Amino acid sequence: MSILPPVTHLQFLILEALGERGGEGDVAGAEVRGTLGDHGVSRTLPAFYELMGRLEKAGLVVGHYAPKSVNGQKVRERRYALTQEGSDAHEATCSFYRSRTGARTQEVS
């Protein structure tokens, strides 16, 4: 088994956030950023979208612009959804942490 998980902890948090909301369809970038903030991870707008861009380029998520009405004004927002590869990577990372924490638990016991 590899000594590193398939994705970084930050990428994992994002996949996790998208996975949790997977049943409701895609998720707005602003909401994902908010979820990261709930986990104490603060990223500026360009830094966050650069991170999302790398996930898109890696094929783990897919993004698109969707129209939205705010106070009667039409704006657009970037929304993201998990791809199958993203879902697999998320699952593989969960397995990785489960196996590592399981091994540690066995050592302790």
Add this chain to the structure above:
Amino acid sequence: MRRPSLVLALRAALPDGMRRWMFDPSLAELAAEAASRQPGGSTSSFRVVGLWMHCWLIGLRAAVRAAALSLRPSGRPSQLPPNPRDPESFMQSVLQDVRYSFRALRASGGFTAIAIVTLALGIGVNTAIFTIVDMMMFRPMPGVQNSDELAFVMARDGDAPFLMNVTYPNYEDLRAADTGFSDMLAYSWRVVGMSSAGSTAERAFAQVVSANYFGLQGVAISPGRDFTPEEGLVDVPAPVLMLAHNYWQTRFGGDPEIVGSTVELNGIPFTVVGVASSEYVGIESMLAIQMYIPIGALPALSPNSTGALRSRSGSQFRVMGRLAEGASLPQVQEEVDVVAGQLRADFPEANGDQEFTLIAEVASRPDPSAGGQFSQIAVIFGVLVGMVLLIACANVANLMLARATSRDSEVAVRSALGAGRWRIMRQIAIESMMLGLGGAVMGILLAVWATETLRGVVASWQIGMPLQLPLQTDLRAVVFGTAVAVLASLIAGVVPALQITGGDLTLGLRQGSRSVSAGGARQRLRGTLVVAQVAVSLILIVAAGLFMRSLSSVRDAGLGFETEGRLYVSIDSGLVGYERTEGLALQEELLAGTLAMPGVRSAGLVNSTPFGSGAGFTGTLPEREAAGGEEPGTMTVRWQVSPGYFDAIGTRLLSGRDVAISDTEDMPPVAIVNELMAENMWSGEDAIGKRFVTPASGKVYEVIGVAEQGKYMLIWEEPTMAFYEPAAQRYLSSPTLIVHAEGDPLALAEPVRQLLQRLAPTVPVYDVMTAEANLRDGRGLMLIRLAAGLVGAFGLLGLVLATIGLYGVVAYAVGQRLREFGVRIALGADTASVLRLVVRHGLLMSGVGVVVGALLALGVGRLMSTLLVGVGPADPLVFGVAILTVVSTAAAASLIPAWRATRVDPVNALRGQ
């Protein structure tokens, strides 16, 4: 408010990846955030520029990280020394220097912050001034296709020093001739009374244009359509108009339904056919045109203007042409000269010695008749802001030298570990470049703020026509700001890099940092930089002082009228269809009613306020010279005034009499001439009773009085000939009432308004202001005020930066000499002598700077002399105050470290050694 052009320019300046993955989604989120804060809100320019900068930082950081990962040695044993010729090793070492510099700058936060702010001030003012100069001199006309193919055609009478507009018949002949222009357009201006949906008439500034006006320029129309050729014909049955985009937004709330609807101009219905594109700001971009009307509608709009379309003697139209494919300006000029010759032969009376001069559109800004004066102003401002940048660079270089003192050991250690001089210099240069980049980010934001502020200031100017300054901090400004930042980094970084790495780098190890840092060469270099800063700041303060003295000397510059206690009220009865008889009756009643008000000393009417845009010119000749000749005469300012005008405005009548009620239309024409006209026409004789002619109209005037000389069009104009004729003999439909009040003139504003409301409720009243305000905010002083304000700010900025530099050098010198001061105090030196010692050091440096600066300021003053009023370029008061300011500031900057020197405890100082 965020402007789309700024966003588009910034967006275009990003690599595709940054744009797609960072800028666009971030901007969308910012837009949603702005809309949620306030309905209809948009992202501010500051946030957009900040986001843009941030994208670059994140993108560059990601690129550096990716490069570092790709260059990470794989398989090579780590203990092998890198080969400096190996490109991978070189790249790695550069990245290492970038990381090291970043950490070093972060570790000394105070230094970094001061250096970045200092550079930002220099870069910011340079970028802001570049934005203005770019708009005025280089940038293609926004919203116009291939504006480099456009050229103005201006008329010139013989060797007259100024350029004139072209008559409409001459325009038609030029257009019909084969001149190398693919087509030509003509335009003029009119103030109109506009009302819509039954509202009260309001003044609007319209451009009267040929029907091909928009088509020739390639301006997009949206919503709506362009004028048709038929709509440009005279006496068109259904007149139309086009709205300017800004006016459409501000006056009609951007309502697209306005297209096809009707508004009334001077009481005549006009159909709105379209709105000019939002990018288009007009041919003369500083004039905020509100609507465009085809020339054919002019006679209907203003019956008095019918002659303007037929006469070859009233030059009212600006003419512009588009060069045909393959044609060059000199070739077309030759063809136009042929047409001019033909027109002179066909119409010798009107076109006597008239020639046409072609001026490329880009060389004609902001006004084709100004003859390129702006380039001189641009050079002066370019030199002044360049000086601010030099001071900022010298300051940062000084800070880096001071900081180098504490880094001698670090440099020595790196040198001992094998770093060569080039490698250490490179690291210092990278550090300086990073400071420059930080300065560029802040500086460009500062420039955005400065240009937005300036737009507001210009829009508030009152010169009788709406003004705008369509500045854009676009990609060109961003590139310029970045280039200035790179230049500033090089200037500020190279000198310290050379100095720090000069000599034996291992001395720091052998002797300890303290003794090395006391090097005299470094201290001398820092002293030289301070001398340069003081010199440049003195030049800036002198320049600001000269402009400020010009402002205060205006009243001594022979204005020829008084401003204290005067109120101006302008009306325009022509806009609501008043004919001559009704108009004159209204003017008489207005004068009589005003004079009857308590608190009014005198009152009079005139066709234009001083320095206003309403005064006219005409050629004049003494009657004896006019007999039988075709001489056009000397250009003379022409005023129409009512009885009482001279008393009301405070212009002295030197001899003869005032205009009287009896000087009516059916009486022989009379005039009051000014001193220069009397002297030029009848030197040594009494002008009263003499006669002169205006060849354009053939009218002969008898002189009834001589008035004192004054300033009429511009505050810095040379003495000009002028004459005043009775308003009853030359009717004016839009007079200005001048009221001389006993007390506060503004207290009379409301009674005059009420009087007008009673006499003529529909007549538009505008520009109600005191004469003081008119002089201050009007065309008379606006350029000097702007120059004084800007240069004053530069001077203050320069002085602050020079003071910081001087303080830094003196404080550092005191720090190095603490032991010496300790010994001196131990041997009995008193506080005053230590103070003197330190302050003398500071004053010596500033003294040298003052001498150098004063000599250079004399040269700069000469360069500015044409823009000064009532003050010489070497004004002793200005120089005295500037020198005193600099020297006293230098003394104050030296006093703080000097005081510290007197507080040295001799025991501690000696023990410390």
